[in-house]
Amino acid sequence: MWTVLLTTAIIELRNVNSDFSKLRALIDQGSQNSFITEYAANLLGLKRERASVIISGIGSATRKCRGQVSITTTEKCSNGEIGTIALIIDTITKPLPSATTRNDGDIGLTLAVLADPDYRIKGRIDVLLGADIYGDILLDGIIHGTPTTQKKKIGWILSDLIATPQADNISISFVNTNDLDKRLEKFWIQEEVVSRGMLSKEEKECEAHYQATTKRLEDGRFEVQLPLKADPRIHRAPSSKAANLKYEAHEKRMLKNPKLLREYNECLQDYLDCGHMEKIPKDEMSLPSYYHIKESLRTTKVRVVFNVSAKTASGKSLNDLLMTRPTIQSLIITLLLRWRLYPVVLIADVAKMYRQIRVRSKSADLQRIVWRPNEADVIRHYRLKTITFVTANAPFQATRTLYHLAMNEQD
Structure with missing residues (x-):
C-alpha cells in the first residue's frame, strides 16, 4: 500500500523562560496561517492575544481559534531565528505519518541534517507552519528521489509517495477568513480597562x-x-x-x-x-x-x-x-x-x-x-x-x- 509522506519537522520553539522546547511541526503551504495546539501553547507559556478568526477547511467546515501567540524557532543551519504569529486551536491533525513506514533504502542524507529524523515514525503534530512563514525558511537545494528532499533553514524536509503497511486517509487544507460580524461586535463593545501593574x-x-x-x-x-x-x-x-x-x-x-x-x-x-x-x-x-x-x-x-x-x-x-x-x-x-x-x-x-x-x-x-x-x-x-x-x-x-x-x- 502507498501513502503520501507529508513534510514534518522537529522544531525548537522559544518558551516564556527564553529556553527552547522541541515540538513536531507540519509544513503546509496550503494553509494561509500558522497554527499551534492548545497543549503546545500552554507548554510554552507564551502570552496569548485575542484573535477574532474563523478557520475553514475542506467541505467548508469551520471552527474558532482560541487566540494567537507569537512563536520563534531556531534555524538548524545557522544561529538565526524565524518568527511568526500562530493561531491556537485544539488539534491540528491526526498523528503523522498515517502509518509507520518501512526503511526502503538510503535517502542520501544523514539523520542529523533532516528536519525530522523520525519522519518514518508516527507522532503527534503540535505546530503547523503555513504559507505566512514558508517563504522565510526556503533555501536552495533539492534532491529528487524516493522520497524527494528539499533544503530548508530548519533542515532537509521529505515528501513523496512511500510504501506503508496500511494508512488512513488524511487531507489537510486551512483557509483563514475573518468574521466581519464578530469584528463589528467587538468594535462596539467597550473594552475593560486594564490596570497597569507595578514596575519590576x-x-x-x-x-x-x-x-x-x-x-x-x-x-x-x-x-x-x-x-x-x-x-x-x-x-x-x-x-x-x-x-x-x-x-x-x-x-x-x-x-x-x-x-x-x-x-x-x-x-x-x-x-x-x-x-x-x-x-x-x-x-x-x-x-x-x-x-x-x-x-x-x-x-x-x-x-x-x-x-x-x-x-x-x-x-x-x-x-x-x-x-x-x-x-x-x-x-x-x-x-x-x-x-x-x-x-x-x-x-x-x-x-x-x-x-x-x-x-x-x-x-x-x-x-x-x-x-x-x-x-x-x-x-x-x-x-x-x-x-x-x-x-x-x-x-x-x-x-x-x-x-x-x-x-x-x-x-
Whole structure:
C-alpha cells in the first residue's frame, strides 16, 4: 500500500523562560496561517492575544481559534531565528505519518541534517507552519528521489509517495477568513480597562539608568546609552566571519532583483549621509547585527531590519544583554478619553523618530554591521550611531525621550 509522506519537522520553539522546547511541526503551504495546539501553547507559556478568526477547511467546515501567540524557532543551519504569529486551536491533525513506514533504502542524507529524523515514525503534530512563514525558511537545494528532499533553514524536509503497511486517509487544507460580524461586535463593545501593574526591579533599574545616562547635545538632540544587564565583554565572541557570510547570502539573493538591491543600498547610504552610521576598522571581536529585508507597502518600499536577536558564538545576542523595558505609553482608552476633553486635537509624526536619538560611542560599538555598496568593493564594517528600532529597549528609550523633551520644553 502507498501513502503520501507529508513534510514534518522537529522544531525548537522559544518558551516564556527564553529556553527552547522541541515540538513536531507540519509544513503546509496550503494553509494561509500558522497554527499551534492548545497543549503546545500552554507548554510554552507564551502570552496569548485575542484573535477574532474563523478557520475553514475542506467541505467548508469551520471552527474558532482560541487566540494567537507569537512563536520563534531556531534555524538548524545557522544561529538565526524565524518568527511568526500562530493561531491556537485544539488539534491540528491526526498523528503523522498515517502509518509507520518501512526503511526502503538510503535517502542520501544523514539523520542529523533532516528536519525530522523520525519522519518514518508516527507522532503527534503540535505546530503547523503555513504559507505566512514558508517563504522565510526556503533555501536552495533539492534532491529528487524516493522520497524527494528539499533544503530548508530548519533542515532537509521529505515528501513523496512511500510504501506503508496500511494508512488512513488524511487531507489537510486551512483557509483563514475573518468574521466581519464578530469584528463589528467587538468594535462596539467597550473594552475593560486594564490596570497597569507595578514596575519590576529590572524595569526600575532601566528607568534609573535612563535618567542617569541621558544627556542633551548642543544641537538639541538627545544621547542615550543602552541599558545592559550584563557586561558585553564577557560575552564577546568572533562574529565578523558569520556576519560576512550572512551578508554575502543576502547580496546573492538581491543581485537577482536589481530594484531591491538598489533600494537596499539607498537605505544604508541614507544612514551614512545623515550621519547615523559611520565606517570603522574591522574588529573580529565585535558583536555585529545581522539584517534582512522587509518589504512594506505602508511605509517605504524597502526597510532594512537589523537582526539584533542573532546569537554569536557565545550563545548571546545583543537583545539578550539588554534590560527589560518598562511600558510607559498611555493606554489606548486613556488616549481616546483625552480626545473628548478638547475641541481640537493635534496629531504629529516624527520623521525617522528612532534615528533622531543618538547613542553613546560604547553603545554604538554593540551595533556593528557589514556592508558594501557595490559587489566589486571590499566588505567593510560600520556601526550605527542612533537607536536601532529592533533592539529590545528602543521603544522605551524613544518614548521616554519624547516625555523628557516635553517636560524640558513645557514652558
